[in-house]
Amino acid sequence: MATFSKSNVPQFSVEVYQNEYLPEGGREVNAIVTVTATGGGTTGGTIGGATAGGMVSSASIGTGAGAGGGTEWGDPTAAGRADRGPDAAVVIMVDCSGSMDYPPTKMRGARDATAAAVGTVRDGVAFAVVAGTHQAKEVYPGGGRLAVASEATRAQAKDALRKLSAGGGTAIGTWLRLADRLLGSADVAIRHGILLTDGRNEHESPEDLRNSLEACAGRFTCDARGVGTDWEVKEVTAIASALLGSADIVADPAGLTADFTRMMESAMGKEVGDVTLRLWTPQGAEVVFVKQVAPTVEELTGRRMESGPRSGDYPTGSWGDESRDYHVCVRVPDAGVGREMLAARVSLVLPEAAGGGAPRPLSQGLVRAVWTDDLAASTSINPQVAHYTGQAELARVIQQGLHLRKAGDIDGATAKLGRAVQLAGVSGNEGTAKLLAKVVDVVDAATGTVRLKAKVTEEAEMTLETRSTKTVRVKK
Amino acid sequence: MSQMPQLPQLAVCPACAEPLEAGDNFCGGCGAALSAGPTRAHQGPTRYGQGSYGPASDDGQNSSGRERRGQEPGGRGPGGQEPGGRAPYGQEPSGRAPYGQEPSGPKPYGPGSNGQGPYGQEPYGQGWNEQGSAQYGQGPERQAPGGQVSNGQAPDGRAPYQEAAPGASAPFPPVAAGPAPEDYPLAAPAAGAPAEGGTPAGRGAGSGPAETTTGSGTDTGTSRGSGLGTGRPQGQTAAAGPADGVSDPREDVMVGGPRGRQCGACRVGVIDKDGYCERCGRPQPRERDHMEEELADVAAVSDRGLRHHRNEDAFALSAAALADGAPAVVAVVCDGVSSATRPDEASEAAAVAARASLTASLPRGTHPRQAMHDALLAAAESVGALAEPVNQPREHDDHRHHQNAPACTIVSAVVAAGGLTVGWIGDSRAYWVPDDRATRAARLTEDDSWAAQMVANGLMSQAEAYADDRAHAITGWLGADAYELEPHTASFSPDRPGVVVVCTDGLWNYAESAEQMAAAVPADARTRPLRGARSLVDHALDGGGHDNVTVAILPFPGPSQGAGSA
Numbered sequence A: 001m002a003t004f005s006k007s008n009v010p011q012f013s014v015e016v017y018q019n020e021y022l023p024e025g026g027r028e029v030n031a032i033v034t035v036t037a038t039g040g041g042t043t044g045g046t047i048g049g050a051t052a053g054g055m056v057s058s059a060s061i062g063t064g065a066g067a068g069g070g071t072e073w074g075d076p077t078a079a080g081r082a083d084r085g086p087d088a089a090v091v092i093m094v095d096c097s098g099s100m101d102y103p104p105t106k107m108r109g110a111r112d113a114t115a116a117a118v119g120t121v122r123d124g125v126a127f128a129v130v131a132g133t134h135q136a137k138e139v140y141p142g143g144g145r146l147a148v149a150s151e152a153t154r155a156q157a158k159d160a161l162r163k164l165s166a167g168g169g170t171a172i173g174t175w176l177r178l179a180d181r182l183l184g185s186a187d188v189a190i191r192h193g194i195l196l197t198d199g200r201n202e203h204e205s206p207e208d209l210r211n212s213l214e215a216c217a218g219r220f221t222c223d224a225r226g227v228g229t230d231w232e233v234k235e236v237t238a239i240a241s242a243l244l245g246s247a248d249i250v251a252d253p254a255g256l257t258a259d260f261t262r263m264m265e266s267a268m269g270k271e272v273g274d275v276t277l278r279l280w281t282p283q284g285a286e287v288v289f290v291k292q293v294a295p296t297v298e299e300l301t302g303r304r305m306e307s308g309p310r311s312g313d314y315p316t317g318s319w320g321d322e323s324r325d326y327h328v329c330v331r332v333p334d335a336g337v338g339r340e341m342l343a344a345r346v347s348l349v350l351p352e353a354a355g356g357g358a359p360r361p362l363s364q365g366l367v368r369a370v371w372t373d374d375l376a377a378s379t380s381i382n383p384q385v386a387h388y389t390g391q392a393e394l395a396r397v398i399q400q401g402l403h404l405r406k407a408g409d410i411d412g413a414t415a416k417l418g419r420a421v422q423l424a425g426v427s428g429n430e431g432t433a434k435l436l437a438k439v440v441d442v443v444d445a446a447t448g449t450v451r452l453k454a455k456v457t458e459e460a461e462m463t464l465e466t467r468s469t470k471t472v473r474v475k476k
Numbered sequence B: 001m002s003q004m005p006q007l008p009q010l011a012v013c014p015a016c017a018e019p020l021e022a023g024d025n026f027c028g029g030c031g032a033a034l035s036a037g038p039t040r041a042h043q044g045p046t047r048y049g050q051g052s053y054g055p056a057s058d059d060g061q062n063s064s065g066r067e068r069r070g071q072e073p074g075g076r077g078p079g080g081q082e083p084g085g086r087a088p089y090g091q092e093p094s095g096r097a098p099y100g101q102e103p104s105g106p107k108p109y110g111p112g113s114n115g116q117g118p119y120g121q122e123p124y125g126q127g128w129n130e131q132g133s134a135q136y137g138q139g140p141e142r143q144a145p146g147g148q149v150s151n152g153q154a155p156d157g158r159a160p161y162q163e164a165a166p167g168a169s170a171p172f173p174p175v176a177a178g179p180a181p182e183d184y185p186l187a188a189p190a191a192g193a194p195a196e197g198g199t200p201a202g203r204g205a206g207s208g209p210a211e212t213t214t215g216s217g218t219d220t221g222t223s224r225g226s227g228l229g230t231g232r233p234q235g236q237t238a239a240a241g242p243a244d245g246v247s248d249p250r251e252d253v254m255v256g257g258p259r260g261r262q263c264g265a266c267r268v269g270v271i272d273k274d275g276y277c278e279r280c281g282r283p284q285p286r287e288r289d290h291m292e293e294e295l296a297d298v299a300a301v302s303d304r305g306l307r308h309h310r311n312e313d314a315f316a317l318s319a320a321a322l323a324d325g326a327p328a329v330v331a332v333v334c335d336g337v338s339s340a341t342r343p344d345e346a347s348e349a350a351a352v353a354a355r356a357s358l359t360a361s362l363p364r365g366t367h368p369r370q371a372m373h374d375a376l377l378a379a380a381e382s383v384g385a386l387a388e389p390v391n392q393p394r395e396h397d398d399h400r401h402h403q404n405a406p407a408c409t410i411v412s413a414v415v416a417a418g419g420l421t422v423g424w425i426g427d428s429r430a431y432w433v434p435d436d437r438a439t440r441a442a443r444l445t446e447d448d449s450w451a452a453q454m455v456a457n458g459l460m461s462q463a464e465a466y467a468d469d470r471a472h473a474i475t476g477w478l479g480a481d482a483y484e485l486e487p488h489t490a491s492f493s494p495d496r497p498g499v500v501v502v503c504t505d506g507l508w509n510y511a512e513s514a515e516q517m518a519a520a521v522p523a524d525a526r527t528r529p530l531r532g533a534r535s536l537v538d539h540a541l542d543g544g545g546h547d548n549v550t551v552a553i554l555p556f557p558g559p560s561q562g563a564g565s566a
Ligand SMILES: [Zn+2]
Pocket: B043, B044, B045, B335, B504, B505, B506, B547, B548
């Protein structure tokens, strides 16, 4: 499992941003942990369409002895893998339910987009195309196998796509399980799916989908896209969330090709898979939460797998050249003024190597707690922590506001979406501010004074909801 | 004796209810420190904002004039009594190897770091060394030039210093001696400022205005105590300290070998490679948490205290020799400014640089006063160099001090040839404590602090000034952003044996007046300086240990009785 996709294995660096000072009796320690993978030989890879272009690499700030410490080191075994080809497998799942023919441009758009995505699969990468209805069917290559990308196989795959036609229902869980079977047949480091749907998951129960997601989580990563406006935002975002990929809307089928191409390029940019974030906390401490906060908000708290005494692992999926931020909140035992404690040790870890080697830490950072009676020190909030606390609230109030709006609670929706406008404004989240402006009329962004628009397109509302978790980094 | 404060013993851990063993400072179950202590806002020196307050900039202007007058480095020594470059104190060629011991860095105290060091074995026991005292100032016939004047002129025996005016009630000569245009308002004890040195006779006359405005030096200690004592917990903290069960970091020590050491806090976990316990997360004691050093005739102890997570104080000791071979003893104590970045590096750099400067210039015949002045400048330069842009910001504890250049205070004392010289910038202090406690102890330095300046400039009464929140903000420091470097130096020739106590505010917060300091100094401090220094550190820790504590003790053998300390 833990092999590298390329000779150029990325270096991981960890930086910790925090105010380590706690007041007397204080217990809660917050830190933003920035993880950056570089040097893997690709550029511009980010985690999916919803996040493309939003990344600003953080200033590289070294760390003092023990304080906010981070380390980085490369993979000593990288050189030994230099002769290996691309170490990845990709399965594209295309919705072929009957609704894809209404309008017919949708099916055509999906076919073209899939063909374009196939065109970007790198030589040597294993791939397959699955047609999804109330059941899953292999479109290419078939026989429960994956094809190895080459000029010839890519052409064959595009040929096979011409036969795609719409008809039948929608049971996404079956698509995912077939993709899992196909991907599992390859001995590769990176397993990735791309899923396109245009409608609701009507032909299986929500439990079925949930069970399928649980079965697939950690086995492959998956980006999910909704085309048109007849799909369920919660279903698509749940798939991406569970499978550590991105979610987005492609309202206009004409936009599918560009989006699929981008997603595939991003997938091809992954260099190392199955990376986990390991969190050590001291005896008597509790983890309040662990969240990815950039490029999108992703709750990880509940996905902990115990990995040793006082230590648990949180999945982060696969990494290319990219940078992500995590917000870690830990409640530690009070050690008293004048004392210091290591509140958390954050490391990135590869699971045990295929050969049975021990999990390897890729890098680590230290989160500290120092109790002081200096109120000026203990009451200040780290700007990164404050920023991402605001970004997480932004995502939350958008979702709440849209929910209240659907439920007919105009006042409640206005309050929540007003707060969202305010948060988006102060944090410089222009993308979200623009999306909000399609749902509300902004009277005064600074105070969060808004009026709900009388007429809001389905597309605007779904786009806002789907992208509500997208964050920006601290303004420099 | 240097004993640990006794902590009230709990039966079970209040955090996790685990039964506790006697003497534990931390719960073996959860690692909780079994105590909580008093709070206090003050933490180390804070810098008084540059130009942000009228009087400060006023002072800045004053101080340039003062600097011209006060420093006039010339190097000629007090009173021009020494013809160019002569050894300032005493001409007896002792020929003795001065103290034999190399100037060495402070030795870390504690198991694991130096079990074999000269003091490591018996950390609070008899490890100190008495040999040095016998070496001190042999020639009974030695006579410092200053001593000749002073001894003859101290008729009542109460004024131990040479320039003390006959009949003056203070141990020190009046600050602004009579008509002498002394505008050195803070440095009351600066008796021997070179500029005035040439007119020693004039200085004795009358009690200067500065005496009344600053009260320094001539203060009886009663009034000073009440003034400075405002907001400075003496009694309260003494009661609130260990009695509240403040766990004592002196027991926070490592057990076991250097690798895979057992954690001293939870006594269960092992210290990880990054220096924290893999179980309870507590850091391993750092080298600077507690440091001790003793040379033949000087000793120093520095401790993190009970309320700070690291020790930002530093000290440096050395034995040196004057040009004629007479022994000289050097002590430097520095306190990092905690509102600046890397205060610990600043204090260490300053202490080391000042010591290096003194030990280089004293043997060349530079007058101690001048050598001290130069050493303060050298220390300032070394701290300023820390701020150079090659140093990237290295910490993310950005609660306030990314831009603040490293900074610290400094106080230093040189005892040589029957005289003593002090120098300082900031609010670290030196005290004179005579063996004979019936005679008066004295503070030898005047703080560069907001309150001291307000009083000195006549803008506030002592009580008002010290009641202000800004009272303890320092107005002078070493660092790249020190807007005006104003080294203060003073020389004295005590006429009787005693000790010089050189310390940071972590100590004097608990013994502010000279009388209080004298009461805290053990009677045998002159012959057992290390023990004395430990005892003073304990005094501060027992009082609450709110700040880092650093103290050096320099025995002073007396003016001319030779091996007075033996
Ligand atoms: Zn201090």
